[in-house]
Amino acid sequence: MTATNSSVGQVFDVLGLLSGGGATGIGELARRLAVPLSTAHRVLATLEQAGYAARDTAGKRYQLGLGAQELTHALLRRFPLQAASQPVLRRLSGATGETIVLTCRIGWYGVRTASAEGWHEIHAAPRLGQTSPLASTAGGRAILAFHDEAQLAQYLRRHGGGARRTAALRAGVAAIREQGYVLDRDDDGRSDIALPLRDEAGGVAASLAIEAAAPEGGARGERQRIARVRSAAQEIERLMRARPELACDPFGHLPPDALTPGFDGG
Amino acid sequence: MPRSTAAVPDHRGFGGNRATARVLLVLTQFAGDNASHGVSELSRELNMTKNMTHRALRTLEDFGYLVRDATHTRYELGPGVLQLGRLGLPPLNLPQLAEPYMRRLQELSEETVSLAIRFGETAITIAGLRGRGDVARRVPFGRAVPLHASPASRAILAYLPDDEIEAYLATATLKRFTPTTLVTPEAVWREVATVRERGYALSFGDHVHRGATGIAFPVLAGDGTAHGSVTIAGPSDRFTPERRLELIPELNEIMCELNRHSRLYPAEQPSAPTPA
Numbered sequence: 001m002t003a004t005n006s007s008v009g010q011v012f013d014v015l016g017l018l019s020g021g022g023a024t025g026i027g028e029l030a031r032r033l034a035v036p037l038s039t040a041h042r043v044l045a046t047l048e049q050a051g052y053a054a055r056d057t058a059g060k061r062y063q064l065g066l067g068a069q070e071l072t073h074a075l076l077r078r079f080p081l082q083a084a085s086q087p088v089l090r091r092l093s094g095a096t097g098e099t100i101v102l103t104c105r106i107g108w109y110g111v112r113t114a115s116a117e118g119w120h121e122i123h124a125a126p127r128l129g130q131t132s133p134l135a136s137t138a139g140g141r142a143i144l145a146f147h148d149e150a151q152l153a154q155y156l157r158r159h160g161g162g163a164r165r166t167a168a169l170r171a172g173v174a175a176i177r178e179q180g181y182v183l184d185r186d187d188d189g190r191s192d193i194a195l196p197l198r199d200e201a202g203g204v205a206a207s208l209a210i211e212a213a214a215p216e217g218g219a220r221g222e223r224q225r226i227a228r229v230r231s232a233a234q235e236i237e238r239l240m241r242a243r244p245e246l247a248c249d250p251f252g253h254l255p256p257d258a259l260t261p262g263f264d265g266g
Numbered sequence: 267m268p269r270s271t272a273a274v275p276d277h278r279g280f281g282g283n284r285a286t287a288r289v290l291l292v293l294t295q296f297a298g299d300n301a302s303h304g305v306s307e308l309s310r311e312l313n314m315t316k317n318m319t320h321r322a323l324r325t326l327e328d329f330g331y332l333v334r335d336a337t338h339t340r341y342e343l344g345p346g347v348l349q350l351g352r353l354g355l356p357p358l359n360l361p362q363l364a365e366p367y368m369r370r371l372q373e374l375s376e377e378t379v380s381l382a383i384r385f386g387e388t389a390i391t392i393a394g395l396r397g398r399g400d401v402a403r404r405v406p407f408g409r410a411v412p413l414h415a416s417p418a419s420r421a422i423l424a425y426l427p428d429d430e431i432e433a434y435l436a437t438a439t440l441k442r443f444t445p446t447t448l449v450t451p452e453a454v455w456r457e458v459a460t461v462r463e464r465g466y467a468l469s470f471g472d473h474v475h476r477g478a479t480g481i482a483f484p485v486l487a488g489d490g491t492a493h494g495s496v497t498i499a500g501p502s503d504r505f506t507p508e509r510r511l512e513l514i515p516e517l518n519e520i521m522c523e524l525n526r527h528s529r530l531y532p533a534e535q536p537s538a539p540t541p542a
Contacts, residue, residue, distance in 0.1 A: 072351030127354025
């Protein structure tokens with residue numbers, strides 16, 4: 001967290017801490033920012049009046065206010081695919097019972113831009129707005145893997161980590177390109193499958209994923225899920241061909257290195 | 267319906283550092299439906315000098331909350347905003363989201379406040395707070411009422427897309443509960459238009475006709491359909507139609523806040539698969 005002396009800087013530092021989740025007391029905020037209690041009070045009062053901080057029901061601890069959620073949603077609305085893909089997401093989730101997520105690229109990050117919640121008793125929570133480096137989610141890797149070599153090298157310089165991790169990422173990318181999709185299975189049995197959404201020029205700035213928290217049907221179920229996401233992805237790609245403005249990347253005019261969300265994610 | 271009905275707050279009224287308050291006020295303008303804003307238009311809307319507005323925009327750009335658009339002359343939301351949503355918005359839990367607002371409605375009206383959601387061709391009450399008096403309306407937990415009868419149902423029905431209302435009216439038998447129940451498609455359509463125009467549904471004894479007066483507001487989803495409805499109702503000799511009329515502006519204000527919150531969430535999927 002950047003420690004800033006200016007009043008505005010303090011406001012954004014507090015906002016950054018609050019967006020880490022949970023409700024935080026004024027004392028803890030003051031400690032973590034190394035500012036006097038009176039400063040923390042003033043900063044929180046400013047944020048609360050502007051709707052960016054809110055007190056919990058007991059009135060003692062602070063959390064992110066509605067204004068912050070509204071800004072996140074306003075940012076997500078800038079992706080034309082969000083609204084256009086929603087019916088496809090809902091149909092796919094209706095047919096499979098699982099949570100479906102549209103991930104869009106902002107610089108080197110993937111943002112969960114649209115989702116449809118699964119109806120299975122146990123299903124993945126479709127947390128809209130969640131942001132992480134491309135390599136850290138199935139949806140993000142389905143985008144990253146279809147970047148060209150120069151872009152990939154640029155990403156690895158920024159987010160690759162050590163030589164071992166970089167090599168593993170490269171191997172993963174090669175496998176995804178060959179397979180055409182990302183398949184993530186974790187130890188708890190959760191299974192995520194993600195496919196790239198290609199625009200007319202073959203560029204990939206978005207992906208479609210099915211996230212099964214308690215997948216059914218073993219290997220056959222898995223094949224079925226892959227086939228279903230594929231046909232839904234093709235449906236969205238057809239929409240993008242018919243209406244090229246849907247593929248628009250609202251941040252495409254800016255260099256990806258300049259697009260940092262102000263946290264390291266993970 | 268506008269995304270936020272609150273008036274633009276005056277930056278001079280803020281406590282603490284005014285320059286900081288101005289920065290946040292400028293940032294808030296980007297939460298609306300317009301993606302990009304220019305300096306002159308913002309300074310006009312916010313009643314700030316161009317110089318102040320320009321400084322606030324530059325500060326927000328420095329912190330990554332705003333970026334220049336492709337023409338380099340206007341500003342748009344930037345990736346810095348992502349840190350606010352980095353954990354993501356959890357899925358909707360309607361009773362939990364509505365509860366603080368329902369408590370305020372109950373404190374204001376002192377009457378029973380209940381929350382209903384749509385289930386197929388009915389509305390079901392799933393939560394509520396009983397009114398304060400010795401005599402009060404019961405919270406009808408679990409009661410399913412067809413979509414054409416009762417304010418709670420009509421407030422949900424009116425916000426369905428026209429073709430879904432059409433489909434409901436074409437197949438449902440519009441059961442008569444009382445002499446005033448709307449039992450023809452024409453009468454239901456007229457009521458739908460009235461509810462849409464007013465923003466709420468009023469009781470007229472069409473479901474329970476003895477001694478209760480009520481008003482129901484939709485709880486809206488992002489697409490403008492209703493997640494459900496909130497009803498405020500009580501005994502007619504205390505919660506008279508006049509008293510109800512008097513309270514509408516304040517009830518409406520609380521419901522606007524609830525809707526500002528609930529509209530962040532898309533409409534929920536039906537909880538069971540639709541048969542192929």
